[in-house]
Amino acid sequence: MNAAASYEQAFARFLAQRPAAEQALRSEAFARFREQGFPDRSTEAWHYTDLTALAGLDVQLSTGASADATPWALEGCSTQVWVNGESAQPTSSYQVPAGYVHGGLGGLHGAFARQGLDLHLAAGESPPQPLLALCLSTADSAREMHHLAHRIRLDRGSRAIVILREAGLGEGTRWITRSLEIDLADGAELTLLRVQEETAATTQWFQGTARLQRDARLHLVTVDLGGALARNDWRIRLAAPGAQAQIHGLFAPTGRSHVDNQIEIEHAAPHTTSREVFRGLGFERSRAVLNGRVVVRPGAAKTDSEQRIASLMLSKQAEINAKPELEIYADDVKCAHGATFGQLDRNAIFYLRARGVPEATARGLLTCSFANEVLGQIAHEGLRTQVARVLLQRLGVGADLGLSA
Amino acid sequence: MLDIQNLHARIGDKTILKGLNLQLRAGEVHAIMGPNGAGKSTLSKVLAGAEDYTVTDGSVQFAGQDLLALEPEARAAAGVFLGFQYPVEIPGVSNMVFLRAAFNAQRKQRGEKELDAAEFLAWVRHRVKQMKMDPAMLSRGVNEGFSGGEKKRNEILQMLVLEPKLMVLDETDSGLDIDALKIVADGINAMRSPERATLLVTHYQRLLDYVQPDRVHVLADGRIVRSGGPELARELEEKGYAWLRAA
Numbered sequence: 348m349n350a351a352a353s354y355e356q357a358f359a360r361f362l363a364q365r366p367a368a369e370q371a372l373r374s375e376a377f378a379r380f381r382e383q384g385f386p387d388r389s390t391e392a393w394h395y396t397d398l399t400a401l402a403g404l405d406v407q408l409s410t411g412a413s414a415d416a417t418p419w420a421l422e423g424c425s426t427q428v429w430v431n432g433e434s435a436q437p438t439s440s441y442q443v444p445a446g447y448v449h450g451g452l453g454g455l456h457g458a459f460a461r462q463g464l465d466l467h468l469a470a471g472e473s474p475p476q477p478l479l480a481l482c483l484s485t486a487d488s489a490r491e492m493h494h495l496a497h498r499i500r501l502d503r504g505s506r507a508i509v510i511l512r513e514a515g516l517g518e519g520t521r522w523i524t525r526s527l528e529i530d531l532a533d534g535a536e537l538t539l540l541r542v543q544e545e546t547a548a549t550t551q552w553f554q555g556t557a558r559l560q561r562d563a564r565l566h567l568v569t570v571d572l573g574g575a576l577a578r579n580d581w582r583i584r585l586a587a588p589g590a591q592a593q594i595h596g597l598f599a600p601t602g603r604s605h606v607d608n609q610i611e612i613e614h615a616a617p618h619t620t621s622r623e624v625f626r627g628l629g630f631e632r633s634r635a636v637l638n639g640r641v642v643v644r645p646g647a648a649k650t651d652s653e654q655r656i657a658s659l660m661l662s663k664q665a666e667i668n669a670k671p672e673l674e675i676y677a678d679d680v681k682c683a684h685g686a687t688f689g690q691l692d693r694n695a696i697f698y699l700r701a702r703g704v705p706e707a708t709a710r711g712l713l714t715c716s717f718a719n720e721v722l723g724q725i726a727h728e729g730l731r732t733q734v735a736r737v738l739l740q741r742l743g744v745g746a747d748l749g750l751s752a
Numbered sequence: 753m754l755d756i757q758n759l760h761a762r763i764g765d766k767t768i769l770k771g772l773n774l775q776l777r778a779g780e781v782h783a784i785m786g787p788n789g790a791g792k793s794t795l796s797k798v799l800a801g802a803e804d805y806t807v808t809d810g811s812v813q814f815a816g817q818d819l820l821a822l823e824p825e826a827r828a829a830a831g832v833f834l835g836f837q838y839p840v841e842i843p844g845v846s847n848m849v850f851l852r853a854a855f856n857a858q859r860k861q862r863g864e865k866e867l868d869a870a871e872f873l874a875w876v877r878h879r880v881k882q883m884k885m886d887p888a889m890l891s892r893g894v895n896e897g898f899s900g901g902e903k904k905r906n907e908i909l910q911m912l913v914l915e916p917k918l919m920v921l922d923e924t925d926s927g928l929d930i931d932a933l934k935i936v937a938d939g940i941n942a943m944r945s946p947e948r949a950t951l952l953v954t955h956y957q958r959l960l961d962y963v964q965p966d967r968v969h970v971l972a973d974g975r976i977v978r979s980g981g982p983e984l985a986r987e988l989e990e991k992g993y994a995w996l997r998a999a
Binding site: 692693694695697698699700701702703704705706708712713715716718719720722723 | 839
């Protein structure tokens with residue numbers, strides 16, 4: 348069976364089960380995929396990440412499997428669970444997400460995606476608990492795929508904390524696309540924690556888009572721990588004065604994992620603010636890419652933007668390509684950026700060893716210290732501890748050395 | 753307890769210690785004084801096992817062991833403590849996590865039982881009080897945002913918690929105001945015992961007003977050039993170091 352045929356067949360089967368109201372939209376989306384296919388390296392944004400191999404994949408749709416969500420549950424959250432893109436709870440009607448960084452990829456996603464989290468808060472609402480959207484993937488057989496589209500709409504002055512936790516189980520290879528559309532009305536505030544822990548046999552594309560209106564605030568903490576290939580595209584538009592975006596990102600690929608983050612913040616109105624802090628850890632033979640693009644549109648005076656990227660190479664074979672990118676079309680703006688690469692401070696390692704701490708543990712503690720500027724922003728203690736534990740395990744340090752005292 | 757013979761050490765291709773001899777018995781406090789660049793900090797770091805330094809000749813015996821053959825963490829477990837001149841900041845790793853990691857790592861290396869969080873908290877708490885530190889510091893990052901004086905006090909706290917046998921304090925008195933100096937000195941004195949020895953590396957006589965040394969050595973150009981009783985420190989304070997070079 349050739350590739351196109353496997354996607355065509357999967358789509359035909361999938362479409363047949365969907366409500367009539369969705370069919371036209373999905374078919375249009377699939378036509379875009381058929382026409383444009385997968386992105387290749389000829390475009391700058393895909394310079395490091397080649398998805399063309401996916402075209403040759405003999406895919407099949409994931410069957411709705413069950414999985415034990417307990418290990419991923421978090422205390423004090425109201426929780427919704429998706430397994431392979433399907434939820435046990437009823438979900439709202441599907442809408443094809445608008446706008447994609449790549450037409451073909453967006454078309455594939457739009458054609459196949461099921462409705463994921465759909466959070467809509469009315470003006471002034473503020474749920475007492477964080478909302479945990481737990482997206483698990485399992486694969487009974489190889490080359491399974493599933494696709495999931497989330498939406499968060501916060502009306503005027505409402506506030507929410509959302510945790511998007513993506514985790515993989517099982518051995519099978521899989522191909523996942525996920526999207527998240529965020530709309531923040533005037534004065535709305537969203538704290539979004541996204542932690543990606545897919546398996547080393549998973550190819551994953553994620554697209555996040557956000558539009559912020561007047562005085563709206565987005566605090567995004569994004570953590571990539573897993574995936575064979577994980578690509579995240581973020582487009583954040585500060586559409587009205589006073590809008591603020593704050594991003595704390597940590598990427599820590601291991602093995603032969605490839606993680607590519609493309610973050611674009613668009614200052615489309617005056618008096619908008621963005622802050623980005625990224626920490627990269629290069630383990631083993633992994634490869635990471637970070638492109639932090641800031642665009643200041645004409646008229647977006649008094650834009651205040653800052654990007655700080657620091658990477659720590661923990662292995663000679665690891666590779667990290669990180670760069671800030673600025674495009675400024677307005678006067679009277681403040682845009683600062685910097686990217687550094689380094690290794691652990693030898694003097695600090697000696698300090699710990701001189702206190703009796705074995706070298707591997709010393710390295711682990713110092714690596715967590717390096718990552719802490721992002722870890723410390725994970726506004727859920729249980730999740731923060733679990734992420735720190737994953738890092739410590741990668742550094743060969745026992746889990747009993749949690750960072751919480 | 754500590755027997756240093758003909759110690760030669762270099763950093764890069766610069767030789768700093770050029771045949772240093774020093775013997776320290778259990779129960780004793782010795783002070784090492786000397787001008788800048790004499791090798792005081794080098795001696796401290798070589799004893800603790802800093803990799804930047806290469807020992808090219810000589811030997812160091814500690815409690816019957818060849819100290820130079822041990823990794824830094826094994827030296828710590830054997831009872832060597834270096835109070836750093838410039839303690840390192842480790843944001844995001846709390847003092848509590850750090851202390852417990854160090855404490856239990858040493859016990860593990862010695863084949864002793866590790867303490868759990870509650871037991872260890874009890875162990876630490878009154879020592880924090882002893883150093884007149886705010887217990888809230890335990891949940892702050894190691895030396896994170898600490899003043900110079902607070903960092904030095906934290907060094908002494910670590911020493912009280914870890915209960916080493918040999919304490920090498922590298923200019924622990926520098927950067928301290930008089931109140932902090934007294935607290936630090938009290939901490940050092942509290943650790944004096946017939947089983948322990950202390951090496952105070954200092955530039956000034958000041959600390960020695962509070963911690964009475966048994967012996968004072970002058971280190972110049974990589975060697976001990978003079979040794980004496982506590983009165984030698986006062987003589988140095990009055991005359992400086994220049995007269996030694998002239999002599």
